[in-house]
Amino acid sequence: xxxxxxxxxxxxxxxxxxxxxxxxxxxxxxxxxxxxxxxxxxxxxxxxxxxxxxxxxxxxxxxxxxxxxxxxxxxxxxxxxxxxxxxxxxxxxxxxxxxxxxxxxxxxxxxxxxx
Amino acid sequence: xxxxxxxxxxxxxxxxxxxxxxxxxxxxxxxxxxxxxxxxxxxxxxxxxxxxxxxxxxxxxxxxxxxxxxxxxxxxxxxxxxxxxxxxxxxxxxxxxxxxxxxxxxxxxxxx
Numbered sequence: 052x053x054x055x056x057x058x059x060x061x062x063x064x065x066x067x068x069x070x071x072x073x074x075x076x077x078x079x080x081x082x083x084x085x086x087x088x089x090x091x092x093x094x095x096x097x098x099x100x101x102x103x104x105x106x107x108x109x110x111x112x113x114x115x116x117x118x119x120x121x122x123x124x125x126x127x128x129x130x131x132x133x134x135x136x137x138x139x140x141x142x143x144x145x146x147x148x149x150x151x152x153x154x155x156x157x158x159x160x161x162x163x164x165x166x
Numbered sequence: 167x168x169x170x171x172x173x174x175x176x177x178x179x180x181x182x183x184x185x186x187x188x189x190x191x192x193x194x195x196x197x198x199x200x201x202x203x204x205x206x207x208x209x210x211x212x213x214x215x216x217x218x219x220x221x222x223x224x225x226x227x228x229x230x231x232x233x234x235x236x237x238x239x240x241x242x243x244x245x246x247x248x249x250x251x252x253x254x255x256x257x258x259x260x261x262x263x264x265x266x267x268x269x270x271x272x273x274x275x276x277x278x
Contacts, residue, residue: 055209084266093170093255093270109265141209145266153259154200155266157209 054078055158057142063166064129064136072127072161074142081147083125084155087111088139097140100125101147129163137165168193170258170269178275183246187272189239189256196258201230201241204253204271213254214241218261246276 055076064070076083082101086094096109100119114133119125125144129136139162145155169192179185189199198217202210214223214230216239222231229242239256255271 057209086268091270094257094268096265099265139207143210153198154212154215155257156212159209160207162207 055142055144055156057140057158057161059161060159061162061164063164065166067131069128069130070163072129072140072142072163074125074127074158075123076125076142076144076156076158077123078144078156079122080144080156081122082145083119084143084145085109085115085117085125085127086141086143088141088160094141097127136163138163168196168258168260168267170256170267172254172256172269172272174272175270176273176275178277179246180277181246181248183276184242184244185246185274187241187243187254187274189241189269191237191239191258191267193260194234194237195261196234197261199230199232199239199256199258200266201228201239202255202257204255206253210255243274246274248276248278250274250276 058073084099085097095111098117100106116128141160142158143155146153171190173188200215201213204210216223216232227244232239253271253273257266257268259266
């Protein structure tokens with residue numbers, strides 16, 4: 052089935068540790084996104100990529116890093132510089148640009164907790 | 167900068183009621199608007215997509231309207247059911263086609 056796969060579903064991070072969240076899509080979408088969702092709040096954009104080997108910072112990029120070496124993959128690294136990383140992380144993808152019927156599709160999310 | 171708000175933040179209704187969820191956005195230069203459903207601890211599922219040139223879209227018991235000039239959209243749910251309980255988010259895509267801006271969502275509870 053076509054879709055977006057995020058892993059792991061649950062992840063625990065120790066203080067000072069970097070962790071990487073995986074996101075893979077088989078929808079042949081050019082654009083991919085990472086959002087952070089805190090309890091009772093909306094989605095905030097961390098990073099996005101419109102094409103392979105290119106990505107842009109979103110509203111809350113500090114303490115995060117990404118790579119886009121393949122069209123299907125857009126991993127997110129939460130670095131030790133992110134002081135409050137406990138949140139629900141959502142990966143998404145869409146057709147790039149303004150194309151009729153352009154919608155955004157989401158993975159099931161990953162919960163990250165600092166211990 | 168585009169900002170999206172949703173009212174109310176939470177809503178509780180008895181089963182069978184018709185209800186309306188509201189979404190407002192500050193910049194009317196949007197390309198499209200989408201309504202999503204999110205179940206607890208899950209990703210978002212797209213419900214309806216309205217292009218900027220459209221006034222409304224319907225899918226089953228759901229009807230979404232768009233008034234771009236006033237920066238408003240509504241999601242109408244007819245004959246609500248307990249299975250409709252979830253958080254509903256709206257999102258707009260700007261005319262530059264880069265990003266989607268999300269509202270904070272309305273948490274809906276439909277009581278049996």
